[in-house]
Each structure stands twice: as C-alpha cells, then as structure tokens.
Amino acid sequence: MPRLDRRAQRSREALQRAFLALIVSEGYDAVSVRQICAKAGVSRATFYAHFKDKADLKRKGMLGMKHQLAAAVEASDGGQQPFAFSRALFEHAAAHHGQHRALAGTRGGGIAQEALQAVISDLVKADLARRGRASPSAVAYYTGALLGVLTWWLERGAKPSAQEADRLFRVLAT
Amino acid sequence: MPRLDRRAQRSREALQRAFLALIVSEGYDAVSVRQICAKAGVSRATFYAHFKDKADLKRKGMLGMKHQLAAAVEASDGGQQPFAFSRALFEHAAAHHGQHRALAGTRGGGIAQEALQAVISDLVKADLARRGRASPSAVAYYTGALLGVLTWWLERGAKPSAQEADRLFRVLAT
DNA sequence: AAACGTGTTGGACATGGTGTCCAGTATCTT
DNA sequence: AAGATACTGGACACCATGTCCAACACGTTT
Numbered sequence A, B: 001m002p003r004l005d006r007r008a009q010r011s012r013e014a015l016q017r018a019f020l021a022l023i024v025s026e027g028y029d030a031v032s033v034r035q036i037c038a039k040a041g042v043s044r045a046t047f048y049a050h051f052k053d054k055a056d057l058k059r060k061g062m063l064g065m066k067h068q069l070a071a072a073v074e075a076s077d078g079g080q081q082p083f084a085f086s087r088a089l090f091e092h093a094a095a096h097h098g099q100h101r102a103l104a105g106t107r108g109g110g111i112a113q114e115a116l117q118a119v120i121s122d123l124v125k126a127d128l129a130r131r132g133r134a135s136p137s138a139v140a141y142y143t144g145a146l147l148g149v150l151t152w153w154l155e156r157g158a159k160p161s162a163q164e165a166d167r168l169f170r171v172l173a174t
Numbered sequence C: 001a002a003a004c005g006t007g008t009t010g011g012a013c014a015t016g017g018t019g020t021c022c023a024g025t026a027t028c029t030t
Numbered sequence D: 001a002a003g004a005t006a007c008t009g010g011a012c013a014c015c016a017t018g019t020c021c022a023a024c025a026c027g028t029t030t
Helices: A005-024 A032-042 A044-050 A054-075 A088-097 A097-104 A113-130 A138-154 A162-173 B007-026 B031-041 B042-051 B054-075 B085-095 B097-102 B113-130 B136-155 B161-171
Strands: none
Touching: A005 A032, A005 A044, A005 A054, A005 A097, A032 A044, A032 A054, A054 A088, A054 A097, A088 A097, A088 A138, A088 A162, A097 A113, A097 A138, A113 A138, A138 A162, A138 B136, A138 B161, A162 B136, B007 B031, B007 B042, B007 B054, B007 B097, B031 B042, B031 B054, B031 B085, B054 B085, B054 B097, B054 B113, B085 B097, B085 B136, B085 B161, B097 B113, B097 B136, B113 B136, B136 B161
C-alpha cells in the first residue's frame, strides 16, 4: 500500500517540478513561494502542508537527488580502475540534465554544490583510500576537479557525451 | 583629493564590515538590510543611497576582492614554474581570512564561488596557454581543483600555512 | 455504494522586509 | 563662514511569509 495519498503525491511532485523550472528561468533567490504554487497549480496552504519553507523544498529535492545518485553509482561497477564511479556520475547527470543544471548551475546559485560536493567527496575518499592515497588535501583536490569538470560540462549543455566528458576527467586525474 | 566624502566612505565601510560579520554569523540568506544597517550604525536610507539592494552590496564587495586578488597576484612573480600564481592566492586568502571565509565558505552560500572561480579560471587559462596545454576541460579541471583545495583549507581555519597549502596543491597538480 | 478520513482550497490575519521619499540636521569641503 | 553634500528618522505603499480555519473534494476502506 502506498505510503502517500495520490493527491499528496501529485501536489508534491507538481511543486518540485515547478520549483526546478522556476530556478532555471528566474534564479533561486528570485523565486517566491507564491510563484511556485501558481506554477504548480496548487494552493499556498498546501505548500506549507508539505514543506516548511522554500529552503525545505530545496533540501528535500536535493536529498532525492543524492539518493538517486548514490544508487546509480552503486549499481554500476566500473571495475578496479581509479575513479571508477565517475562514469556513472556523468551519465546520471546527462539523464537528469535539467535537474542538475537547475541545482548545480549558476542560475541555482550553486544550491546543490554543497550536496553534490558531499556525495562526490565521499566517493573520492573511498576510492583514494582503496588505493592507499587518501589525504584530506587530495580528497579536496580531486573532488574540486571533478566538480569543476562536471559543472563546466553541464553549463555548456552536456555537449560532448557523458563518456567523453568522463574520459577527459580521467585523463587529467591520472 | 579623495573621490569620496569622508562620511560616505565611513558609511560604506561600516556597511561592508557589518555585512561580512552577519554573513558569518547568520548566513547570507538570513541577513536583512535592516540588520546590516543596525549593526553598521547607519540609517536605512543611507544604505539605499549607496547600494541598490543586498545583492548590489554583495556584488561591490566581491568586485573589491577581485581587484585585490588580481593585484596581489600581479605583484608577485613566482618565476616560471607551473601555477606560479597559486602561492600569492593562498597568501592573500590567509591575510584576508575572515573576508574569504564569509564569501567563499558554506555560510556565505558559496556567494563568492562565482567571482573566485572567474578570477582563478582566467589565471589557470593563461598559465596553461603559456605551456601550450590549454583546453577548456583542463581549465575547468585545474580551476575546480584549486578552488577545492582553497575552500577546504579555509574551512579548516587556514590551518597549515599558506605555503604548505600551496605546496599540497602543486604536488597534486604536477 | 456509502461512510469515513484526509488532502486541498481560498481567504483572512499579523508580522516584517523592501524600496522610496522628504524635510531637517550634521558634517565635510572650499 | 558659506555652500555643498551626506546622514537621519520617520512615513508610505507594496509584497511575501507563515499560520489558521471552515468548507469542500477526493481517495480509501468497509
């Protein structure tokens, strides 16, 4: 049995979708709760029944992305090569292009940088540890580098394929 | 002769200072113009005489930092070695620790990431070009890596010396 | 199908921030 | 000293926020 009433689920999803669309077109700061509700076709009272405020909506959205990402990486086995997870990361980003751009791009005010950074940082740390090369500065270095290539690639419209972007990163990193 | 009336300069600086302090203690989003004025001991009308809004204050503050940084890098000659400018960058960050942390740290919502990113990106691009290794992806890669190490270092309180942090970066990058 | 439970609605409300304006006052410059 | 310019503090209209509620509609359950 579904944990959530159909109506509740519809409202939630409509709000999330509207939020992402507005972030892209207006920028995170400029988006108001009213706008989100209008675009979602949902009463403002309903918004507050689901989320504490705009930041809460953002937080829950990022939590979802975090889980998706972690699952995608988990599901892929890139073998033993260094930074094996990066391929899955680029491919997930390509598949959910709009979502990533909204949250990680400049328009989103780098809202998701924090969350992405946390996920990537963990992956990098584990990877380096496996190879006996983990140091805090190295983790910061490779995390930043990967995030740099990822956002660069997203902002130019995920233009080269995910596979190619992944290769570009890995060539530089090794 | 001074381009700016003493009074005007005092007000400006008081507002900038108050803004930075509040960002650190409250976080960028939570800071209101009223709070800034109260902390600066300045009338709200005065604020609007100097800045269009909070974002404008932020923008002008970052412009200042950008110029400082560029000047600091310009003034130093790190010889011919790769990424010669990075030393000056870390040292400037150490000298203006509070300012950097307010704008680049998590508390500031990564407000300055954009500005820092732009400055560093230009420097990296020029450096790589000089060595005939410039490609958009490489610029993104090293810019991200340097930004990653820099923010990591700042958030742990600029704990190892600037010199040491610089060395850590350069070892990984070359 | 009917009854129940729960999500949704729209509107009211108090609160507080925003950006603008102005007349009076304080301070700087010449 | 006189003129210029910045500051003050308060008023203003406007808009967004977050909370509440009674009426309603939809989904779920029996």
